Amino acid sequence: MIALFSILALSIYLVFFFPVEPKKKELPEKSSKYNNQMKKLWQIAQTSMKERKPFRAEKALLTILKFDEKNAAAYNRLGILYAKSQKYDEAVECFEIAQSLDNNPASIHNVGLIYLETGAYEKAAMAFSQAIALEGDVPSRYIALAKAEEKLGRFKKAVDALENAYELDPKVSTLRDILAIYEENGNVEAATATSARIEAQITKDNEAKISHSTSKVRKKVLSRVPKNSRDSSARKVTSNAVNNREMNKTTPIARARIIKTHVGRKRI
Numbered sequence: 001m002i003a004l005f006s007i008l009a010l011s012i013y014l015v016f017f018f019p020v021e022p023k024k025k026e027l028p029e030k031s032s033k034y035n036n037q038m039k040k041l042w043q044i045a046q047t048s049m050k051e052r053k054p055f056r057a058e059k060a061l062l063t064i065l066k067f068d069e070k071n072a073a074a075y076n077r078l079g080i081l082y083a084k085s086q087k088y089d090e091a092v093e094c095f096e097i098a099q100s101l102d103n104n105p106a107s108i109h110n111v112g113l114i115y116l117e118t119g120a121y122e123k124a125a126m127a128f129s130q131a132i133a134l135e136g137d138v139p140s141r142y143i144a145l146a147k148a149e150e151k152l153g154r155f156k157k158a159v160d161a162l163e164n165a166y167e168l169d170p171k172v173s174t175l176r177d178i179l180a181i182y183e184e185n186g187n188v189e190a191a192t193a194t195s196a197r198i199e200a201q202i203t204k205d206n207e208a209k210i211s212h213s214t215s216k217v218r219k220k221v222l223s224r225v226p227k228n229s230r231d232s233s234a235r236k237v238t239s240n241a242v243n244n245r246e247m248n249k250t251t252p253i254a255r256a257r258i259i260k261t262h263v264g265r266k267r268i
């Protein structure tokens with residue numbers, strides 16, 4: 001009897017003071033076979049979208065979501081696919097799910113594009129504003145916002161959005177959009193000023209192209225010259241440029257003397 005009580009007391013002691021922790025179930029790691037299958041499905045989806053095979057792309061993306069239902073990227077791609085097929089309700093649903101899984105400004109922007117396409121301009125403006133709040137350094141977000149604001153008749157906000165886009169990426173096309181708004185509203189003064197800005201930007205872009213082209217030609221020429229002779233070639237070009245500049249400064253008589261002396265030296 002005493003032995004029985006001793007065993008019982010020992011059992012209670014072990015339970016309370018040395019509790020056995022349940023073994024945690026280890027999540028099985030994703031096998032290489034699974035990863036390869038997912039990679040293959042992504043390749044099929046991307047290739048099918050490029051080749052304009054929507055049904056094949058949709059099947060691949062839905063298969064991905066069957067195995068990984070929290071894949072925000074797959075929902076985004078599926079939303080783009082539905083939008084191209086003009087299945088706007090399905091597209092919005094996919095973008096909203098993607099946004100809930102990953103607070104990605106691209107998903108919100110995509111929702112805004114659907115609203116813009118379907119005429120829900122107020123919702124579109126809100127979506128683009130939210131995307132800008134999360135990522136405000138993408139010009140296309142401001143351009144999209146400008147389109148929504150223009151449709152709503154809020155022309156000043158549209159111009160402000162376009163000015164923000166132009167500040168991030170100074171393009172002539174953005175200035176032309178601003179000009180179109182001013183012309184539509186009969187703002188002659190602002191339209192004239194914007195036209196001048198367009199001309200200035202075109203000149204600046206042309207100068208940049210010429211400079212870039214000259215730089216490319218120079219690099220191409222230098223790449224053909226052996227390295228050990230590049231310095232001497234550069235010195236020779238510099239020396240010739242200095243001599244030409246000095247020649248231009250002299251009088252015709254003095255210039256003739258210099259040429260005569262130079263020719264005489266060559267003969268010697």
